[in-house]
Amino acid sequence: MKFSARAFLHRVRLFPLSWLRLSLSSRLLFVAFSYVLGIAGLWFLFPPTHDGSTMFLPIASACWLFRYRGLLASLVLNGIAFQLAYILLLRGLLPDSAFVLGGMIGFVASLGIGLVVCWLRTAVDAAEAAEHERLQAEFRERQARLAYEQQLQVNALKDQFLLNVNHELRTPLTSLSGYLDLLAAYHERMDLARRTQMLREAQASLRDLLALVERVLDATRVVDDIPVAKLEVVHVQSLFHEVLQALPADDRAAYQIHLQVSEQCMVRADPLFLRQVLHNLLGNIFKYVPSETEICIAVTQDDPASPVHFSVQDEGPGILADELSSLFDKFVRLKRDLAGSTRGTGLGLYLCKQYIEAMGGRIWVESPAYNDRGSRFCFTLPAVLPE
Numbered sequence: 452m453k454f455s456a457r458a459f460l461h462r463v464r465l466f467p468l469s470w471l472r473l474s475l476s477s478r479l480l481f482v483a484f485s486y487v488l489g490i491a492g493l494w495f496l497f498p499p500t501h502d503g504s505t506m507f508l509p510i511a512s513a514c515w516l517f518r519y520r521g522l523l524a525s526l527v528l529n530g531i532a533f534q535l536a537y538i539l540l541l542r543g544l545l546p547d548s549a550f551v552l553g554g555m556i557g558f559v560a561s562l563g564i565g566l567v568v569c570w571l572r573t574a575v576d577a578a579e580a581a582e583h584e585r586l587q588a589e590f591r592e593r594q595a596r597l598a599y600e601q602q603l604q605v606n607a608l609k610d611q612f613l614l615n616v617n618h619e620l621r622t623p624l625t626s627l628s629g630y631l632d633l634l635a636a637y638h639e640r641m642d643l644a645r646r647t648q649m650l651r652e653a654q655a656s657l658r659d660l661l662a663l664v665e666r667v668l669d670a671t672r673v674v675d676d677i678p679v680a681k682l683e684v685v686h687v688q689s690l691f692h693e694v695l696q697a698l699p700a701d702d703r704a705a706y707q708i709h710l711q712v713s714e715q716c717m718v719r720a721d722p723l724f725l726r727q728v729l730h731n732l733l734g735n736i737f738k739y740v741p742s743e744t745e746i747c748i749a750v751t752q753d754d755p756a757s758p759v760h761f762s763v764q765d766e767g768p769g770i771l772a773d774e775l776s777s778l779f780d781k782f783v784r785l786k787r788d789l790a791g792s793t794r795g796t797g798l799g800l801y802l803c804k805q806y807i808e809a810m811g812g813r814i815w816v817e818s819p820a821y822n823d824r825g826s827r828f829c830f831t832l833p834a835v836l837p838e
Contacts, residue, residue, distance in 0.1 A: 468575070470516060478516045485509040486528065493536050503557055506533065510561050514568035522565040529561055620660065627656040680721040680809040684835050687716040687750055687759070694729045702733075705742035712750035717835040718759045724806040725832075728814075731799040732763045732828050740767035740825070758812065758831040766825040770818040778816055779804040807832070 473481065485508050492505025506529050513521030630653035634646065641649070691710055695703065718725075736746055744766040751760045770778065781801045807814040807830045818826035 467515065471575075473516075482509060482513050482516060482521070482525075485512040486532065490532055490536065493533070497536070503533065506557065507561060507564055510565050511568050514565045515572055518569050518572050522562075522569055525565065526558070526561060530558070533557070623656045623660040627653055627660065630656065680724055680806070680811075682719050682721055682810065685718050685720045685722055685725060687718055688712045688714050690722060690725060691729070691748065691750075694726055694733075697730075698733065702737045706736070706740075707743075707745045709745060709747045711748065713752075716750055716752065716759060718832040719835055720810045720812075720832050721806075724810055728803045728806050728830070729763075731803050735799060736763070736765045736767065740765045752834060755834065756836065757834065759834045760829065760831050762827055762829045764825060764827040769824065770816065770826050775816060775818065779814070803830075 470478070470481065489506045489509045492508075493503050496505060497503055510522070510525040510529055513525040515521075517524070630649050634641075634649055634653070638646065691712060695708065695710070733746070740746075746766075747762075747764040749762045749764075751762075752758075753760075779800050781798060804814050810832055812830055812832040814828070814830035816826055816828050
């Protein structure tokens with residue numbers, strides 16, 4: 452390990468600060484140990500040198516750890532320790548007058564050192580309090596900034612949702628309003644068959660409108676309360692055949708669907724969730740991808756212990772790179788789809804993400820994907836380990 456003088460000096464500067472984080476019992480033990488060192492120095496060094504400065508060590512440590520309470524206690528303890536040392540060891544080494552003078556000088560010096568250390572400790576506490584307040588202010592500012600950004604995201608989602616609903620409601624409302632206006636203006640001049648036909652068209656538009664409102668309300672409720680996945684062993688090939696057979700015959704006939712999945716492939720998943728994910732992904736292809744194109748569905752696994760990889764590849768127009776990151780968010784639709792006549796709530800892919808993650812997998816999209824054409828939606832699910 453390369454030696455760094457700057458790092459070493461930084462650690463030396465921080466070492467006294469680490470003492471302040473000790474518990475009360477640890478601090479008392481530290482002061483007691485400093486008294487042991489101070490008295491030992493007094494015992495061994497005073498006879499040859501007549502120097503009792505080792506007793507400054509316990510007073511400095513006591514003042515650093517306990518501030519002014521430590522100063523008062525250490526002055527008393529230092530006096531007691533020095534008197535005992537004089538009675539037991541140092542009597543006769545110096546004249547009594549010299550010893551008394553040395554004791555007074557030592558007391559004044561100890562008091563001065565203690566006051567300086569206490570002042571340093573007070574300054575350190577003030578600096579730490581100021582730093583703590585600064586960090587708290589930064590934390591509050593960061594929290595406020597995050598809250599503001601989240602509010603912006605909520606507002607953006609709300610605007611996107613209102614835009615989607617406005618786009619979805621406009622078509623049936625326009626049709627319903629047009630038919631009713633025609634009936635009101637030309638009712639007397641229309642024959643019975645024509646009036647009946649226009650009433651049926653108006654009723655169909657009304658049903659579409661009611662269905663859209665119900666779909667939006669149902670989707671909003673599902674977003675607020677995603678159910679817990681009920682995991683079980685699922686035979687992937689059988690489930691895919693069930694999903695494909697349940698698709699409208701016209702949709703199946705309009706595309707060339709290629710399914711590549713091993714008969715032995717098994718996953719641990721919620722069958723209802725997995726069916727819903729496949730229905731949503733295939734439904735988006737039927738809505739947005741031109742007919743007479745290929746849909747490639749592949750299920751692969753690198754090894755028996757790795758997750759099972761699902762992919763649904765289409766030959767549609769692809770997705771712009773700047774829209775990929777938000778594709779699985781709530782109420783998000785592609786800009787090109789908003790300009791078209793295809794309806795949608797912008798919740799299908801969001802629900803797919805919730806379902807996949809509830810089953811312990813992950814989902815993503817690659818586009819403009821394979822061979823610079825179309826999009827490929829991929830997701831993984833936990834595999835069933837062979838016995």
